[in-house]
Amino acid sequence: MPVLEVRDVTKTFQTEKSKISVLEDVSFSVDKDEFVCLVGPSGCGKSTLLRIVAGLEKADSGQILFHGQPQTSPNPRITMIFQLFGLLPWKTALDNVEIPLEVIGMKRESREEIAKSYLRMVGLEGFENTYPHDLSGGMKQRVGIARALALQPEVLLMDEPFSSLDELTAKTLRTLVMDIWRDPSLPTNTFVMVSHNVEEAVYMADRVIVMSPRPGRIIDEVKVNLPRPRAQYLRDTKYFQCVDDVVAILEKGKQ
Amino acid sequence: MIVVAYWLVMNFVQNPEISSLPYYTFRTLLRITITLGISIAWGVSFGILASTNKTASMILVPFIDLLQSVPILGYFPAVIILLISLFQGSELAIELSAILLLFTSMAWAIFFGVVGAVKGIPVNVMESAQSFGLTGSKYVRHVILPAVVPALVSGATLAWCDGWFFMIAAEYIEYAGTTYWVPGLGSFLAKAAYVYGDITLSAVLLVLITATVVYINFMTWHRLMERATAGTYKPVLKLDLSGVGQLGVIRAIGPRRWLHLGNRVHWPKSLIVASHRLRKYTRQEKAIALVMALSLVFVIVYLIAPQVSPDVIKQGFSSHPADELVNLPSYIALTMGRLGIAYIISLSAALGMGILAAEHKKFAAVFYPIYDIGQAVPILALFPVLFITLSRTFGGTIGLEITSIVMLILDMIWYMFLNIVSAIRNIPSEIREVGKLFGFKGLKRITHVIIPCILPAIVTGSILSWGTGWNTIIFSEYMPYGASTIYLDPASVNQTYVADEIAISLNVSEVNVLHTWQTQVNFNASHLQCINVSEGEFLRRAGEIKFDGGTIDNTSGSIGPINSTLLERGLGVNGSGRLAIFYFRVLRRGNSEITLSEKTKMLDSVLKIIPMSKAYSLPGLGSYLDKTGYLYGNTVLLILLLAIIATLVLLMEALVWRRLLRKFEKYHTEV
Numbered sequence: 001m002p003v004l005e006v007r008d009v010t011k012t013f014q015t016e017k018s019k020i021s022v023l024e025d026v027s028f029s030v031d032k033d034e035f036v037c038l039v040g041p042s043g044c045g046k047s048t049l050l051r052i053v054a055g056l057e058k059a060d061s062g063q064i065l066f067h068g069q070p071q072t073s074p075n076p077r078i079t080m081i082f083q084l085f086g087l088l089p090w091k092t093a094l095d096n097v098e099i100p101l102e103v104i105g106m107k108r109e110s111r112e113e114i115a116k117s118y119l120r121m122v123g124l125e126g127f128e129n130t131y132p133h134d135l136s137g138g139m140k141q142r143v144g145i146a147r148a149l150a151l152q153p154e155v156l157l158m159d160e161p162f163s164s165l166d167e168l169t170a171k172t173l174r175t176l177v178m179d180i181w182r183d184p185s186l187p188t189n190t191f192v193m194v195s196h197n198v199e200e201a202v203y204m205a206d207r208v209i210v211m212s213p214r215p216g217r218i219i220d221e222v223k224v225n226l227p228r229p230r231a232q233y234l235r236d237t238k239y240f241q242c243v244d245d246v247v248a249i250l251e252k253g254k255q
Numbered sequence: 256m257i258v259v260a261y262w263l264v265m266n267f268v269q270n271p272e273i274s275s276l277p278y279y280t281f282r283t284l285l286r287i288t289i290t291l292g293i294s295i296a297w298g299v300s301f302g303i304l305a306s307t308n309k310t311a312s313m314i315l316v317p318f319i320d321l322l323q324s325v326p327i328l329g330y331f332p333a334v335i336i337l338l339i340s341l342f343q344g345s346e347l348a349i350e351l352s353a354i355l356l357l358f359t360s361m362a363w364a365i366f367f368g369v370v371g372a373v374k375g376i377p378v379n380v381m382e383s384a385q386s387f388g389l390t391g392s393k394y395v396r397h398v399i400l401p402a403v404v405p406a407l408v409s410g411a412t413l414a415w416c417d418g419w420f421f422m423i424a425a426e427y428i429e430y431a432g433t434t435y436w437v438p439g440l441g442s443f444l445a446k447a448a449y450v451y452g453d454i455t456l457s458a459v460l461l462v463l464i465t466a467t468v469v470y471i472n473f474m475t476w477h478r479l480m481e482r483a484t485a486g487t488y489k490p491v492l493k494l495d496l497s498g499v500g501q502l503g504v505i506r507a508i509g510p511r512r513w514l515h516l517g518n519r520v521h522w523p524k525s526l527i528v529a530s531h532r533l534r535k536y537t538r539q540e541k542a543i544a545l546v547m548a549l550s551l552v553f554v555i556v557y558l559i560a561p562q563v564s565p566d567v568i569k570q571g572f573s574s575h576p577a578d579e580l581v582n583l584p585s586y587i588a589l590t591m592g593r594l595g596i597a598y599i600i601s602l603s604a605a606l607g608m609g610i611l612a613a614e615h616k617k618f619a620a621v622f623y624p625i626y627d628i629g630q631a632v633p634i635l636a637l638f639p640v641l642f643i644t645l646s647r648t649f650g651g652t653i654g655l656e657i658t659s660i661v662m663l664i665l666d667m668i669w670y671m672f673l674n675i676v677s678a679i680r681n682i683p684s685e686i687r688e689v690g691k692l693f694g695f696k697g698l699k700r701i702t703h704v705i706i707p708c709i710l711p712a713i714v715t716g717s718i719l720s721w722g723t724g725w726n727t728i729i730f731s732e733y734m735p736y737g738a739s740t741i742y743l744d745p746a747s748v749n750q751t752y753v754a755d756e757i758a759i760s761l762n763v764s765e766v767n768v769l770h771t772w773q774t775q776v777n778f779n780a781s782h783l784q785c786i787n788v789s790e791g792e793f794l795r796r797a798g799e800i801k802f803d804g805g806t807i808d809n810t811s812g813s814i815g816p817i818n819s820t821l822l823e824r825g826l827g828v829n830g831s832g833r834l835a836i837f838y839f840r841v842l843r844r845g846n847s848e849i850t851l852s853e854k855t856k857m858l859d860s861v862l863k864i865i866p867m868s869k870a871y872s873l874p875g876l877g878s879y880l881d882k883t884g885y886l887y888g889n890t891v892l893l894i895l896l897l898a899i900i901a902t903l904v905l906l907m908e909a910l911v912w913r914r915l916l917r918k919f920e921k922y923h924t925e926v
Contacts, residue, residue, distance in 0.1 A: 051688070054688075054692060055691075055692075056688050056691055056692060074691055074692045074693070074694060076693075076694070079692065079693075080688075080692055082685045082688070082689070083685075084683070084685050085685070086683075086685035086686060086688060086689040087689075088686065088689070088703075088704070088707070090707040090708075090710075090919075099693060099703070100693035100694070103693050103694045103695060103699070104694070151693075
């Protein structure tokens with residue numbers, strides 16, 4: 001059974017004057033240990049789709065199934081990292097990681113210990129008491145990752161997690177995310193990422209799902225069969241072939 | 256609708272002046288419009304100058320900031336003294352002072368709006384305009400003016416509302432015991448309340464004024480605003496609250512056209528001014544502000560000093576009401592206490608209402624219309640109505656105390672509400688989502704997500720609230736009745752030391768041809784002991800008098816009956832002054848009131864009873880300032896008090912608000 005299943009999701013937004021159809025009959029599923037990437041032109045509703053999966057928005061029709069159970073509200077076993085990090089600016093890095101643990105009712109000592117260990121894992125040892133405004137963009141996203149992982153979720157959703165970072169930082173963080181995904185000691189092993197960067201998607205994902213412009217529909221998907229770790233294949237024709245395939249589907253979707 | 260309302264009021268309310276109602280409305284409208292015109296002309300020209308010319312900016316902005324730090328109503332006595340002495344009390348002088356007072360309340364919003372708009376022109380627009388050869392007047396016409404228009408409209412809306420707010424204070428001018436009525440709605444309302452004591456008429460007028468304000472806002476400003484905000488660079492002017500009203504009245508009442516009151520709520524009390532007040536000063540600006548403040552003091556001293564010898568200053572400090580200077584610390588504490596109580600109540604109420612309104616559409620449908628109407632009520636105009644109603648149930652002093660605090664709350668709460676609602680609605684969506692994703696609910700959501708997020712807005716709202724609160728308290732601690740008044744000063748004794756001797760004077764204000772008076776004084780015999788009664792100098796102005804101090808009864812605590820009369824028939828004294836002085840010894844520490852009995856009576860030269868009303872005043876900085884300026888016209892003391900208030904305001908800003916803001920702002924720069 002797939003870990004996550006999206007079934008016939010449709011969503012429209014009501015504005016003052018008109019209805020905007022954002023998603024139309026979107027269905028796909030994600031298996032255990034899979035890394036899936038959603039790509040599409042801007043405004044195609046891929047972020048909205050991710051939010052529906054996270055339980056932050058409600059679909060007009062359709063279902064989200066998690067291990068076969070319908071999901072309608074946020075679930076600590078599915079967490080998310082955000083494009084603009086979504087850190088609480090009035091909390092230190094440590095507090096930011098601790099807060100979700102506090103909400104699920106964990107005791108102070110144990111949650112502090114867990115939060116510290118995850119901050120260490122993302123390479124922020126020594127920055128526990130720093131406020132977000134004193135951290136660089138990359139460090140903020142590291143806090144965001146630590147916060148999401150601290151809940152020990154099964155599924156990690158990522159909404160364009162690297163697009164507000166500079167390329168060098170993004171590259172380092174991509175590697176970090178890949179390492180986390182492949183780390184067998186962590187329970188988090190099913191990843192869904194939204195991106196508009198085709199190279200990034202092909203580099204990271206097992207499967208790239210391509211969406212059409214608004215209203216967003218799934219046009220096609222591309223399986224990426226490159227061996228991992230992929231850094232050495234970045235100049236390989238197979239890699240470029242994959243990228244070209246995705247771009248071709250995107251272009252086709254525009255017409 | 257408004258016309259029908261006027262017709263109804265004019266036909267069914269009985270009052271000798273009611274037929275002049277349209278005329279009064281016209282005069283007030285004209286006055287506010289003229290002042291608005293002047294304010295716009297001044298604001299635009301100086302605003303553009305200050306925002307394009309560096310030197311001008313360095314001089315103008317700190318100067319205006321300085322002027323602005325004093326509560327506007329604090330200027331009133333000073334401006335009046337200046338103008339009345341210049342024009343010798345002619346009608347033009349009164350009209351001019353009213354306009355000047357309105358101007359001081361209207362001009363800032365426009366000025367800062369314009370400065371903000373010009374500074375907000377994005378660099379890329381400026382550069383591209385210059386690269387295409389738009390310079391000089393062309394640049395002003397094609398780039399600056401279009402950018403200024405929205406700010407101008409919103410600034411003018413603000414100014415317009417401010418104008419109505421201060422209208423009643425500006426049209427009803429008291430100076431050194433004389434009242435000048437500037438014909439208009441505000442003065443009519445004041446007269447209805449103070450002179451005629453007609454509560455129905457005052458209430459009707461209040462509703463009428465509010466309706467007129469709301470109607471005009473809706474007909475002109477809201478429409479202009481809609482057109483003007485179409486092409487702004489930044490949506491700051493709208494405060495990102497567009498669509499607020501959509502949830503409001505419409506949903507609540509249904510789409511009937513004439514009820515679209517809340518449809519386009521524009522939040523006239525905007526943050527433009529506040530954001531400018533709180534921007535960081537550069538070192539140069541600080542230095543210039545300091546130099547200017549010092550030179551201002553120097554110029555004042557230099558101008559006044561040669562004319563007024565040290566004697567005048569000495570006299571200022573020795574004449575009334577300088578004897579109350581010892582109470583200054585307690586006055587400051589009392590006034591701050593009132594402001595503090597009102598602030599805490601407003602903050603908590605606004606927080607509750609704001610969170611509910613921003614988070615739940617149902618509450619929004621209730622609170623937005625309340626806000627819309629609530630902020631349109633000219634609070635100062637509410638004062639007489641509220642006071643008369645409350646004083647009937649609670650008596651004068653307590654009634655005034657409640658009135659004062661209620662007015663402060665009504666005044667402060669909308670600034671807080673506006674700031675809180677707009678801040679909640681502007682919480683970044685990511686933060687909201689994080690809250691939701693990690694399961695914050697109910698109280699935890701409020702304490703962990705919402706409140707920390709809106710703290711800077713709460714501080715901004717607090718600054719605005721305190722600013723407007725200072726204005727209101729200057730007005731509301733003192734209840735001057737228009738007709739002649741006989742009163743004890745001070746009316747209560749709060750003495751720390753036993754065996755102290757204190758003097759209490761019996762004063763009269765604004766009396767016409769006073770010939771004879773009589774009264775009886777009651778006091779608490781366990782606290783005070785009367786030693787002596789002596790005559791005041793007022794009645795002697797017209798000739799020889801007979802004075803009878805009555806009998807002093809120190810067991811039951813009464814003095815009287817006290818009589819005084821001019822020996823010669825047909826004479827009388829006009830104006831204000833002291834009728835008698837009572838000397839008391841303090842027997843016990845504590846607060847003790849001294850009252851005039853109901854038998855108090857004044858007769859004029861043909862022995863007809865002079866109608867009397869009482870003045871109530873709450874011990875506090877505001878009432879002290881009012882008394883100093885309006886009742887005694889003591890310029891020296893007035894300047895001192897104004898300086899004290901300005902210092903308090905600036906100290907509070909520097910020590911509390913700026914610090915808080917800086918602390919919170921650190922965590923709120925883009926994350």
